[in-house]
Structure formats: C-alpha cells, structure tokens
Amino acid sequence: MSMDFGQIRRSEHLPARIAAQIAGDIQEGRLQPGDKLPTEHFLSKALGVSRSVVREAIAQLRNEGLVETRQGVGAFVTERQARLIRIDDGKLLESEGFRDLFQLRIPLEIEAAGLAALHHTSDDLAKIDASLALMTGSERWTSEGINADLAFHRAVADATGNDYFAMFIGFIAERISLAINAARARAVLEEIVEVTIEEHVAVRDAIAKRDPQASRTAMRNHLLGAASRIELTLEVF
Incomplete structure (x- = not known):
C-alpha cells in the first residue's frame, strides 16, 4: 500500500x-x-x-x-x-457538486412527503410541529432557525416509516445547510424566512390531512423555491 x-x-x-x-x-x-x-x-x-x-x-x-x-x-x-455512503464535503463547495446533491434531494423528499402523509403517527406529527414552531419563533432569524429547518425535513423523513428515507435524507440534510445559508445571504432576510415558513406550513398541513398528492406537490414547490433562491437550475419532470 x-x-x-x-x-x-x-x-x-x-x-x-x-x-x-x-x-x-x-x-x-x-x-x-x-x-x-x-x-x-x-x-x-x-x-x-x-x-x-x-x-x-x-x-x-x-x-x-x-x-x-x-x-x-x-x-x-x-x-x-x-461500506456506508461517503460524500467529499469539499466538492459541495463547488457549484456542480452541490447542484448534483440538491438534484438527488428532489425525488427523495417529494416521495418522502407523500409517504409521510400516509404513514405518520401522532408522535411524528408532533415532531414536525415542534420543528416548525422553532422555525416560526424568535429563533427564525438565527442559526437555530436553520437547525429547525433541517429538523423539519428529518422529521418528515422519519414519518415515512421507512428507515432508508430517514437515513438518506438525514445524511443530505446535514450538508444542505449550505443552501439555506446561501439563500439567506442572497435575499432580504425577512422575506426569505417568511416565504420559507409558508412553504413548510403547506407541507405540514398536507401531511396532517393525510393527502399524499398534496404533500408531494407542497414539497416539490418548496424544493424548487429553495433551489431558485440560490440560483440553481434543476431538471424536474
């Protein structure tokens, strides 16, 4: 060697x-x-x-x-x-590497939202609500707001009842904070936070109603909105 x-x-x-x-x-x-x-x-x-x-x-x-x-x-x-998955975090600092990771996020999280609508428990919904409460509280202007955003996506993944969704989305969520920070840096903070909260509320409400199609649509709208806020062009169908 x-x-x-x-x-x-x-x-x-x-x-x-x-x-x-x-x-x-x-x-x-x-x-x-x-x-x-x-x-x-x-x-x-x-x-x-x-x-x-x-x-x-x-x-x-x-x-x-x-x-x-x-x-x-x-x-x-x-x-x-x-071996488990390994991503070279240095490549995420390059636009192409980060775009590819965000592209992977689209189908995973859209499908997770639909499954969460079908399979979530009351405890799952409570975790989603708890992270949303942090996102909408005074912490929304700080790094705690970003942590709450990531916790929301992990909670949705957990609510699928499928450990693999939780594993993969949780792994991506740890690295996707780059996107949230970039979005906040490129826009008026108050506007970006309020829009993001509205998108998350739409996802939460659709999941709570056990409407998988509405949940998928709401998550799709959120992810495409998040991508546009950091000027990412993704391929979606």
Missing part, C-alpha cells in the same frame, strides 16, 4: 481532513480491503498532528464504514459491500 503523508493544512478541520485523505487512498485503490492502517503513532508523526486528532479521524472513517477497528490490533480497510 502507498499513502502520501503530507503535512495537513492547519486552516482545515484536522480530523475531517485526515479522514478525507485516507478515504481517498481507499477509494482510489492505494489501500485495499483487508489492509491494516498505519498505527496512530506513525500517523501522528507522519502528518504532524496529535494522536487524539488521528483517533478522531479513524473514528469518522469507522462511522462511515470505510474501516473497522479490532481491539488491540488496529484499524483495517473494510470490504466494499460493507
């Missing part, structure tokens, strides 16, 4: 940067399934960081399914079929 250990740039979040570097070696075949990663001591010396930073990076890779750790032995590259 071959790994290029250069000094990690201090301006970046170190564990994430190290995890991305090792993940690249795995995905490009420089590290093969079954290969053992170098020790924490070796990595910390080679990369010029502390062992705790290396440990956090390995934990991130383990959470993403790229490596498995064996007590007292070390970390090993997993077989491909055992």
Whole structure:
C-alpha cells in the first residue's frame, strides 16, 4: 500500500481532513480491503498532528464504514459491500457538486412527503410541529432557525416509516445547510424566512390531512423555491 503523508493544512478541520485523505487512498485503490492502517503513532508523526486528532479521524472513517477497528490490533480497510455512503464535503463547495446533491434531494423528499402523509403517527406529527414552531419563533432569524429547518425535513423523513428515507435524507440534510445559508445571504432576510415558513406550513398541513398528492406537490414547490433562491437550475419532470 502507498499513502502520501503530507503535512495537513492547519486552516482545515484536522480530523475531517485526515479522514478525507485516507478515504481517498481507499477509494482510489492505494489501500485495499483487508489492509491494516498505519498505527496512530506513525500517523501522528507522519502528518504532524496529535494522536487524539488521528483517533478522531479513524473514528469518522469507522462511522462511515470505510474501516473497522479490532481491539488491540488496529484499524483495517473494510470490504466494499460493507461500506456506508461517503460524500467529499469539499466538492459541495463547488457549484456542480452541490447542484448534483440538491438534484438527488428532489425525488427523495417529494416521495418522502407523500409517504409521510400516509404513514405518520401522532408522535411524528408532533415532531414536525415542534420543528416548525422553532422555525416560526424568535429563533427564525438565527442559526437555530436553520437547525429547525433541517429538523423539519428529518422529521418528515422519519414519518415515512421507512428507515432508508430517514437515513438518506438525514445524511443530505446535514450538508444542505449550505443552501439555506446561501439563500439567506442572497435575499432580504425577512422575506426569505417568511416565504420559507409558508412553504413548510403547506407541507405540514398536507401531511396532517393525510393527502399524499398534496404533500408531494407542497414539497416539490418548496424544493424548487429553495433551489431558485440560490440560483440553481434543476431538471424536474
């Protein structure tokens, strides 16, 4: 195996940067399934960081399914079929990469809204309402409003009763905050927040009425509105 250990740039979040570097070696075949990663001591010396930073990076890779750790032995590259999804967050800073992720969001969340209308429980609706209440309260002007927006979409995904929708949409939601911040930066904050709230209310009301078609339409309108606010051109049919 071959790994290029250069000094990690201090301006970046170190564990994430190290995890991305090792993940690249795995995905490009420089590290093969079954290969053992170098020790924490070796990595910390080679990369010029502390062992705790290396440990956090390995934990991130383990959470993403790229490596498995064996007590007292070390970390090993997993077989491909055992791996979870991984997105290079750096690519989301590029317009094409971010657009592609947002394009994926469209069919997933539209379908999730329809399924949520059919399958939601009273607890699911309470979670949707709780996130909407945060979005419409005084926190709507702050980062807490953005967190509430993301929580709303996760709650809708949970309400489908399908763990895979919750997994994929939750994964995307963690990265889609870039879109919300961009939208707020490009418009008058009061206008953008109020429009966004109206769109979310329409989704919530359609789900509460157990109307799958209206829920899908409301979610479609919201996502296309969100895309237009950050000047994204998507392919929709």
